[in-house]
Amino acid sequence: MPSVPAFLYGTAWKEERTAALTELAIRAGFRAIDTANQRRHYFEAGVGEGLNAAYRAGVVTRGDLFLQTKFTYQRGQDHRLPYDPAAPLTDQVAQSLASSLEHLGTDYVDSLALHGPSSGYEWTTDDAEVWEAMRVERDAGRALRLGVSNVSLRHLEQMAATRAEPPAFVQNRCFARLGWDREVRSFCNQHKIIYQGFSLLTANPEVLNHPPLIALAAKLKASPAQVVFSFACAVGILPLTGTSSAEHMRHDLESLSLEHPPDLVRAIESMAG
């Protein structure tokens, strides 16, 4: 099984800049790309164009990359659906992934995630059906690993209670005030699930403006954003960034080599919740 790179480049909200920014991110050194077959927030075909440009220029080959996409229920989509909404959910999953593979110009993705459960409170029978359909896609080799996104501890516990195969990944918005999603991260640790954190900067402005963190950043000759990303790695969060800036792409990747003392890591972990 290919290893998972240490930083994911996210492609949401980039519209007509998607192809150029995907190519730029790869040229900057990102080897993991996150997208979704949800035209409302992502332009997955644009991601495919960016990949192609990077392949053509000889920057990388498909095998160098970790590509992750998502299946999104109709309620999370606009009218531009990648499946027939009248089809059973099992078929919707297959149609969505087939369309993703076409967009991305590949015959497999490294990870296929359920973008969000059908209910904010429960792991429903619809989710169980979708998860089973995703497992079938995985077993057919069209996705190497499976994930779930936007889940609570309750979702994960209920999913486990159905005796379903556990996900390889959880991808959640990571709020510092919730101990950086402490409960879900702890479940992930116990079950050997890789936790992917998004909105590490945008969900946590209070952390970026926290004087001790600003002081630590100055001491490390880094930016507060870099400290947040390197802290995330230190506590086992696989971070996502969706920066549109070439300079921030470089800074974000450089943050992986920052080191800070374990007591400071603990202090950041509990600074806001």
Ligand SMILES: NC(=O)c1ccc[n+]([C@@H]2O[C@H](COP(=O)([O-])OP(=O)(O)OC[C@H]3O[C@@H](n4cnc5c(N)ncnc54)[C@H](OP(=O)(O)O)[C@@H]3O)[C@@H](O)[C@H]2O)c1
């Ligand atoms: N599963 C889901 O439901 C879900 C939801 C949301 C997002 N995601 C994924 O996560 C990815 C990332 O999204 P996100 O919510 O984390 O937000 P984002 O779109 O990555 O926004 C990050 C913000 O931080 C700034 N930034 C990045 N690096 C910086 C640096 N070194 N210094 C200063 N500012 C910096 C960016 O500004 P600049 O552009 O100016 O650098 C941008 O404004 C998305 O593209 C998507 O793939 C998934």
